[in-house]
Amino acid sequence: MSAFSYPSEVTIREVGPRDGIQSEKAEVSTADKIRLIDALSATGLPRIEAVSFVSPKAIPQMADATEVWAGIRRNPEVFYSALVPNRKGAEIAAEVEVDGLQVFTAATDSYNLKNTGVTVEDSLPRVRDVVEVAQGAGIPVEGTISTAFGCPYEGDVAPERVVQVTRWLIDEGITSISYGDTTGMGTPRRVRDVITALQADAPEITLNMHFHDTRGTGLANVLTALELGITYFDASIGGMGGSPYAEGATGNIATEDLVHMLEDMDIVTGIDLSALITAGRTAQSFLPGELPGKILKAGPRLG
Numbered sequence: 305m306s307a308f309s310y311p312s313e314v315t316i317r318e319v320g321p322r323d324g325i326q327s328e329k330a331e332v333s334t335a336d337k338i339r340l341i342d343a344l345s346a347t348g349l350p351r352i353e354a355v356s357f358v359s360p361k362a363i364p365q366m367a368d369a370t371e372v373w374a375g376i377r378r379n380p381e382v383f384y385s386a387l388v389p390n391r392k393g394a395e396i397a398a399e400v401e402v403d404g405l406q407v408f409t410a411a412t413d414s415y416n417l418k419n420t421g422v423t424v425e426d427s428l429p430r431v432r433d434v435v436e437v438a439q440g441a442g443i444p445v446e447g448t449i450s451t452a453f454g455c456p457y458e459g460d461v462a463p464e465r466v467v468q469v470t471r472w473l474i475d476e477g478i479t480s481i482s483y484g485d486t487t488g489m490g491t492p493r494r495v496r497d498v499i500t501a502l503q504a505d506a507p508e509i510t511l512n513m514h515f516h517d518t519r520g521t522g523l524a525n526v527l528t529a530l531e532l533g534i535t536y537f538d539a540s541i542g543g544m545g546g547s548p549y550a551e552g553a554t555g556n557i558a559t560e561d562l563v564h565m566l567e568d569m570d571i572v573t574g575i576d577l578s579a580l581i582t583a584g585r586t587a588q589s590f591l592p593g594e595l596p597g598k599i600l601k602a603g604p605r606l607g
């Protein structure tokens with residue numbers, strides 16, 4: 305008898321084409337980005353974070369977002385989102401008809417100041433702008449809170465602080481939030497503390513968990529979240545996207561490692577693992593370093 309009852313079904317959002325590529329040092333061509341998104345679109349993945357519309361000066365890796373978006377073959381079964389920092393980005397994304405927007409802030413001021421130049425509270429008007437554009441365009445918008453399980457500058461982050469920032473986003477009209485373990489400081493204990501606090505004090509929010517495997521706790525954190533009833537996770541093909549704060553460090557959990565584990569637990573993802581591995585090989589083909597995904601190296605447990 306199992307001590308926990310796991311959800312029977314989960315939703316996975318693939319973040320490799322945006323989060324992954326943005327955190328890679330290597331330059332990836334527009335054609336390769338399109339090839340990767342098209343490969344991912346054929347795996348059964350229900351959601352793909354495809355591009356971000358940000359200042360090309362700030363994030364040169366995403367300067368070709370409009371070309372990438374125009375070049376992919378959109379699968380009508382897939383929900384494609386764009387990450388946007390402000391009104392301008394949101395307007396561009398709505399104009400080219402992405403399916404949904406993501407807007408971001410952080411749990412800690414130090415990180416947000418370093419990342420975007422404003423404190424968390426001062427980021428709220430930007431969130432409001434993006435929500436306004438999304439509502440005007442009739443498309444959904446989700447929030448992201450970085451450093452939700454620890455901050456490279458401030459250390460541990462109190463779950464009460466994560467709840468506070470969550471309530472601020474709720475006040476701006478956000479109903480779904482992704483909690484980022486931005487530098488891989490999360491452990492099952494931290495994950496449990498944050499999720500239980502959110503379930504108690506912000507029960508109206510749809511929770512997405514964005515875990516990293518920087519310190520080897522990525523899938524353990526997923527398991528903890530599953531035990532608490534979470535059914536929405538981010539992952540990146542091949543584990544693409546190392547931490548920008550530690551040379552050679554592993555970033556996002558690998559989509560195919562996650563699907564491989566869930567499948568054996570009889571948790572439905574709707575994703576074809578072998579198609580995912582093919583997409584992982586596509587990603588590996590244009591990156592110089594070896595991707596950290598384990599299933600890409602070892603293959604599935606039954607071959």
Ligand code: MG
Pocket residue numbers: 323486514516545555556
């Ligand atoms: Mg990430």
